Amino acid sequence: MVWVPGFGSGVFAKFNPKTEEWKVYDLPDAENQIPYALNIDPKGDVWICGTGSDSLFRFDPKTEKINEFRLPTRVTYTREIEFGADGSIWTCNSNSPPRHIERGVGSIIKLEFVEK
Numbered sequence: 001m002v003w004v005p006g007f008g009s010g011v012f013a014k015f016n017p018k019t020e021e022w023k024v025y026d027l028p029d030a031e032n033q034i035p036y037a038l039n040i041d042p043k044g045d046v047w048i049c050g051t052g053s054d055s056l057f058r059f060d061p062k063t064e065k066i067n068e069f070r071l072p073t074r075v076t077y078t079r080e081i082e083f084g085a086d087g088s089i090w091t092c093n094s095n096s097p098p099r100h101i102e103r104g105v106g107s108i109i110k111l112e113f114v115e116k
Contacts, residue, residue, distance in 0.1 A: 003046055005035040012038060012048050028068060039081040049078040056091055071109055088112050
């Protein structure tokens with residue numbers, strides 16, 4: 001599958017090269033989302049930047065369920081997503097425009113899951 005973020009549209013999509021078919025998915029609160037980037041984790045889940053909502057989204061392609069993870073700062077313009085060997089999820093925030101960002105500078109954020 002080829003996964004595509006729909007920057008400025010509130011959607012993301014998958015393209016199946018074998019069938020040449022597209023399937024488009026709405027993010028929660030789609031009209032306020034700016035999905036800038038996405039990446040596929042080692043388990044096959046699709047992670048999408050919630051650039052307009054200070055969040056990351058995890059999409060399970062098998063169940064087609066979306067989970068939202070809110071980030072600790074506001075107006076941060078999330079950019080890329082990477083994965084650590086320990087299962088952590090990393091994203092970064094833009095440093096521009098600084099007048100809008102809560103702390104005035106970009107940052108790197110690590111998302112970890114704690115087993116209970």
